[in-house]
Amino acid sequence: MRSARFLSAKLFEQIADPTSRYNSDYLAYRKGEITRAELIARLPHVALLGDSVCMGIYISSAWSTFWRAHTRRRRNWFLDAGSPRPGSPRRIRPVADIRSVSKRLEEITPFVAFEYTGIGALVDHDESGLSFFRRLLGTRNFSGQISQVLRRRRFPDLILISIGHNNIDWAWRCPPDELNAPEQRLKNQSQYFRQNYARELGRLLRSARNQKHRVSVVAFGLINFESYFKGRESAERLRQSDRRLYPHLETTYEYFISFHPDYRRDLIRLASMVNEDLRATVEALNSEIEDAGNIQLRYSHTLATADLSRAELLHPIDGWHASAEGHKVLAEAAFSDLGPSLEFVGINPPSN
Template identity: 70%
Template sequence: MCSISKSLEAITPFVAIECAGVGALVDHEHCRQNLLRRILGTRNFSGQVGELLQARRFPDLILICIGHNNVDWAWRCPQHELDTPEERLPRLSEEFRQNYARELRRLLEGARIQQHRVAIVVYGLINFESYFKGREAAERLQESDTTLYPHLETTYKYFISFNPAYRRNLSRLASMVNEELRAMVEALNREFSKQIEQIQLRYSNALATADLSCAELLHPIDGWHASVEGHNVLADAAFSDLKPSLEFLGIR
């Protein structure tokens, strides 16, 4: 967020609002959060959308990047589906799309009644195949020097699907989710076609194509979250695909 803000600041003055939260999920608004997320005060996607809809001024530009916590397919997974996830993965992907589309439609309905143009960018999930190459490089480094990445394995406690045995299917699910996001944006653009002069909705694969295969892009403590360099790579990728949205808003 900070790096994107700095890049935007060089182009135009603006006021930024960040609604993201630790551990946030694309959710059904009536589902009760688990204890950990309640302790953390996590705002899931429905809560984030609600915050935007209640803002004093509706934003001109909305950047949405959420869903990475939803691809932890092994979380609360029955044993038989861990072994054969062929039905589970499409089911999770479809559920994700339904929940995402419902909240995005709420945003679009809010944008429709504004007196100014609104551009919304839906970012696909990161390229997990590339990401896990970086993770594997970090694991090899730790094997030769155990002082590196002291909380490397702590990741598995919070994100079960990061276990090597489950990574391939996590990557598969992320690819399925990105295809659902792309198709969802196309469908919603058809649904809101009469508002094409006022609302621009775009899917961006900028994060899905960013190269995250270097260990240096992962945090030196847990090898899970992005390092400063990793955040910069993602921010640069996200900003590089903003030109059509900025032009729609008259920002050049």
């Protein structure tokens, strides 16, 4: 799947302001001294790498899911295009605005955002292991998303990473004798995740080291599955009382076996193990880049502690992915920990 580029809505209005730090670049563009592409390249660039937790998506029939995977974007906690532009088709039903990370950044600076996300994206060894269905959806795993970033002529200033949720489906292809005693399987999956994540993140950091500008990378922990399943259980009870609600709630198990009630406890355990691995990976890699003054690498636990225990935070179709309200909660959590990164790359002034 191709990455989605987004220019902040007030970009040209902001840089046309004489008080803007980018006003001289804007004037050079207006005089024809630099091209539009050169002007855009001088603005802050923000990128998100992730899986469907970062996407405004839900699961239904295979064909409908395929269609949404290739058409629905910019309606999530990172990017929210908001109301349609003049002349664009009117929405049949009103859609609540999400005060996304991009919306909040617009209040601070003009910027360019890139979204590298995909349904079913995994932290992987290489792209060759993609299943036929994932290829059909246009999914790129973590290694493929990293490669997309590295191919860009302009390296991002701020990179947010929220991926790994599909790696904790521990019951998928699990030998029957391990379903009731999964200790070693959980340890193996956690170790495999850590090795792959560290390798790909290291590849990204090596490229960041060669940049002339400052780069901040934020590695988010996996979402709070303990509270998430409380919301899911509420949705299940609602569906029991009214079968019209969450019509594709059970479809979840066709794609993510470990969401089954019998396997949730160990999924929560594995998610906790993975988050500790993420924290340790960031710590280890930070020791390797101490001499690189232009790189900041941080682990953020804010998504891992966000309260997702209400049913209304789950999509009303599948009760699996986040609803608009759920994306609002994730946006608030993610943005709340971006201060040090924004300060490091010069988007925010230094705090006192």
